[in-house]
Amino acid sequence: MKYPPKSINRVMGYKSPLARKNQDTWDVSQKHSGFSMLILGVINGIFGIWSIIQPMANNNQNVQLVLLVISAIALIAYEEIHLMKLFHMDGSRKEM
Numbered sequence: 001m002k003y004p005p006k007s008i009n010r011v012m013g014y015k016s017p018l019a020r021k022n023q024d025t026w027d028v029s030q031k032h033s034g035f036s037m038l039i040l041g042v043i044n045g046i047f048g049i050w051s052i053i054q055p056m057a058n059n060n061q062n063v064q065l066v067l068l069v070i071s072a073i074a075l076i077a078y079e080e081i082h083l084m085k086l087f088h089m090d091g092s093r094k095e096m
Contacts, residue, residue: 004030016076018083021091028086034067040071 005013008026013019019029047067051060089095 002034005032012025014079016080016083016090018080018087018091021087024093025083025087025091029079029083033075036075036078040075044068044071 004027008020008023013026014029014033016029019025019033044064046068048064051064085094
């Protein structure tokens with residue numbers, strides 16, 4: 001979040017077709033997704049610590065895996081909705 005990738009690349013950062021349209025969409029998506037990933041990481045970490053302290057009858061690893069997959073899907077949906085609110089599909093900014 002503090003040091004997002006400066007240029008569009010195929011290795012690091014949040015990479016969706018809309019995020020990679022131009023440098024403006026890339027910069028916005030990297031800063032916003034960094035914050036979202038931080039929040040989801042804290043939630044997953046709290047749940048992981050809680051599941052160690054308070055074991056469940058179910059397999060903890062499977063529950064954590066399901067939570068991680070749900071978090072990833074929610075992150076993608078949230079970021080794409082955010083980008084679509086700010087940009088057209090061609091990468092140009094919408095007028096506010």
